[in-house]
Amino acid sequence: MRNLTRALIEHGRIITTVEKAKEARKFVEKLITLAKRGTLHARRLVLARLHDKDSVSKLFKEIAPRFTDRPGGYTRVIKRHERRLGDGGKTAFLELLKEGETKVRAKAPSAPVAPRVTEPEAPVAKPPAS
Numbered sequence: 859m860r861n862l863t864r865a866l867i868e869h870g871r872i873i874t875t876v877e878k879a880k881e882a883r884k885f886v887e888k889l890i891t892l893a894k895r896g897t898l899h900a901r902r903l904v905l906a907r908l909h910d911k912d913s914v915s916k917l918f919k920e921i922a923p924r925f926t927d928r929p930g931g932y933t934r935v936i937k938r939h940e941r942r943l944g945d946g947g948k949t950a951f952l953e954l955l956k957e958g959e960t961k962v963r964a965k966a967p968s969a970p971v972a973p974r975v976t977e978p979e980a981p982v983a984k985p986p987a988s
Contacts, residue, residue, distance in 0.1 A: 859885040860908060862952075866933075867913045867921065871953035875942070879935045879952040890932045893922035924957045931955075
């Protein structure tokens with residue numbers, strides 16, 4: 859998880875298997891939540907888990923400020939159609955969200971549907987009274 863997390867922090871987007879992406883997402887999101895605190899204690903906790911000063915400084919200076927208003931859901935897993943060549947494993951993108959981006963992409967609003975108007979029925983002519 860440590861190496862996947864370092865690569866994600868460095869590049870912003872990585873390709874891995876679906877299972878690894880889902881597990882790494884848990885690890886990364888906890889680290890980002892710690893980094894949002896910005897305290898020395900939080901920095902030391904993150905450094906104890908990552909063992910890379912460059913990644914920790916990038917996490918605290920660039921990535922954590924991006925998510926200050928967001929309560930969680932900092933990453934996205936997008937499944938790919940291509941499979942890995944060696945063993946045919948399913949692959950996915952694991953990426954950090956951009957600033958102001960939502961996790962679930964909203965569908966474009968469809969054109970408003972006009973209410974159905976029915977024509978008034980023609981009055982039925984009564985037969986003449988005799």
